[in-house]
Amino acid sequence: MPAVTLLRPGPPETRDVEAPDTRDWLADLYAPSSPFLVRLNFVASINGSAVGADGTSESLTSRTDRRILGVIRQHADVVLVGARTVRREGYVAPKHARLAVVTRSGDLSGHRLGDSFLRPIIVCPRSALPRVEQQMRSATVEILPLESEALDPAEVLAGLRDRGLPGVVCEGGPTLAAGLLDAGLVDELCLTTSPQLRAPGLPLFPRLAGTPAATLRHLLADDDGYLYARWAIGKGQAAG
Numbered sequence: 001m002p003a004v005t006l007l008r009p010g011p012p013e014t015r016d017v018e019a020p021d022t023r024d025w026l027a028d029l030y031a032p033s034s035p036f037l038v039r040l041n042f043v044a045s046i047n048g049s050a051v052g053a054d055g056t057s058e059s060l061t062s063r064t065d066r067r068i069l070g071v072i073r074q075h076a077d078v079v080l081v082g083a084r085t086v087r088r089e090g091y092v093a094p095k096h097a098r099l100a101v102v103t104r105s106g107d108l109s110g111h112r113l114g115d116s117f118l119r120p121i122i123v124c125p126r127s128a129l130p131r132v133e134q135q136m137r138s139a140t141v142e143i144l145p146l147e148s149e150a151l152d153p154a155e156v157l158a159g160l161r162d163r164g165l166p167g168v169v170c171e172g173g174p175t176l177a178a179g180l181l182d183a184g185l186v187d188e189l190c191l192t193t194s195p196q197l198r199a200p201g202l203p204l205f206p207r208l209a210g211t212p213a214a215t216l217r218h219l220l221a222d223d224d225g226y227l228y229a230r231w232a233i234g235k236g237q238a239a240g
Helices: 022-029 063-075 083-089 126-135 153-162 174-182
Strands: 003-008 013-016 038-045 078-082 098-102 121-125 142-146 168-172 188-194 214-222 227-233
Touching: 013 022, 022 063, 038 063, 038 174, 063 168, 063 188, 063 227, 078 083, 078 153, 078 174, 083 098, 083 168, 098 153, 121 126, 121 153, 126 142, 142 153, 153 174, 168 174
Parallel strands: 038 168, 038 188, 078 098, 078 168, 098 121, 121 142
Antiparallel strands: 003 013, 003 214, 188 227, 214 227
16 A cells, blocks of 8 residues: 655654545645635646656656645635746646636747636736737636736635635746745745656756745655655744
8 A cells, every 4th residue: 555654853753644534634734724725736746847758747757646635725715827838748737725826928839727626717918818818719718808918826826815716826837926025925845755766858947046945844755765845935833
């Protein structure tokens, strides 16, 4: 049976990943401290590549990682991603949270949003509205136009909160995540480390303007060598 072990804070505790009560255990571990929590959730290789051999994050992930992903999404009101991630990975909307896609150009080619149960939100500057409307003719979406051409992260989050979506988990891409970090808007980083060494074709964070502090909230490991860390960004206490 695959197992996952809580290493910090101690004492260590091991659970069967497939056991019915493990999801509740994980849900407690990842419970948000505030309804307004902004999280980043990423998987990366040991040396910090956000994509694996197939050019996507899919070849970096694991069964346990996908289970934790589901728990984190369950706690969120909205999953925030950049349009490049949609184009590269053919993003499918989550079942239990809204999906918000941020695009500067309006290019959403390759999207798979037409069958979404919860209506996706397309976040874009007003100049991109014609292209978004043309590409989304076959999908039922809500469009959130921004006044800022530069996709100001604070304006993006404010627009989502105005729609009753305060709890945000950003799953990509790295440029969008770095913008949120640079703006001081991130509360937590949930990072899965895949036991692989990959040429960093897509670094986890290609640029950061500052050096925000990070404090370990908890750390898990599974039988396949994956590590699952929950970091508080710029606040919080170290795990004991």
